[in-house]
Amino acid sequence: MVRNVRVNGDCYFNTGDILVMDHYGYFYFRDRTGDTYRWRGENVSTAEVEGVISSLAGLNDTIVYGVAIPNVEGKAGMAAIADPEKKLDLEALAKGLKASLAAYARPLFIRLLSETPITATFKLKKRELMEQGFDVNAHNDTMFFLDQKTGSYVPLTKQLYDDLINGIVKL
Numbered sequence: 001m002v003r004n005v006r007v008n009g010d011c012y013f014n015t016g017d018i019l020v021m022d023h024y025g026y027f028y029f030r031d032r033t034g035d036t037y038r039w040r041g042e043n044v045s046t047a048e049v050e051g052v053i054s055s056l057a058g059l060n061d062t063i064v065y066g067v068a069i070p071n072v073e074g075k076a077g078m079a080a081i082a083d084p085e086k087k088l089d090l091e092a093l094a095k096g097l098k099a100s101l102a103a104y105a106r107p108l109f110i111r112l113l114s115e116t117p118i119t120a121t122f123k124l125k126k127r128e129l130m131e132q133g134f135d136v137n138a139h140n141d142t143m144f145f146l147d148q149k150t151g152s153y154v155p156l157t158k159q160l161y162d163d164l165i166n167g168i169v170k171l
Contacts, residue, residue, distance in 0.1 A: 037066025037075040040104040044077060049105055053079055056096035057088055061116040063126050064107060067133040071167055077107035080129050080141075082116040090144060090153045098151060108171070109134045110144040110153055136161045 002012045019027040035046045046064040053062045061082035066075025081088060090110065097106045111134075117125035132138040134145075136158055144153035145160060148171070154160070163169045 037077070039066065039074045039076055041074070042102070042104045044105045049077065049079065049101065049107065052097065052100045053081065053093070053107075056093055056100070057081060057083075059083060059088065061113075061124070063124055063129055065126060065130045067109065067130070069134075069171065070165055072171055076109065076134075076171070077105065078109040078111065078129075078134055079107040080111040080113055082113045084114055086112075088112065094146070094152050106146060108146045109156065110146075112142045112144075114141070134161070134164075 004010060005012055021027050036043050037046070038044070044066070046066075049064040050062045053064070054060060059081055063080040065078055065080075067078045068075055093110075111129070117128060119125060134143060134156065136143060136156060143156040145156045145164070146152075147154045160169065164171075
């Protein structure tokens, strides 16, 4: 509970949602704070998705976060997975995710990292990954996109990236 926000004596429940107010005084959902994101009208727990991916892939360093796609409401899931030995089986991962998570919680994007990005105090650099999003021009890592028709992860090429940005590929 947060008190005395706008006027003395008022009280608000802190949900973790970020709202914006229009010029009429109406509030609209904009984003979430913390380790969740909103996709397809549902709240997605990054910790839950990270746990499922780590278990299925047998890899410890998985970072899940939401990424904005132009003209699409909410944030799509993206998983950055440290796979230095390049042993991740994306087909098995896609099948496992389908069996373990609701459709809205499955990451649309997978980014394979050659090493885990950490700070000097050994914390994961999640913010940097979030800022880069699924932009194929922002880094040299290999990325994949969950093809909605086949249910498998396909390489995220420059053309596919452009099609997603321009709304040609429907989500």
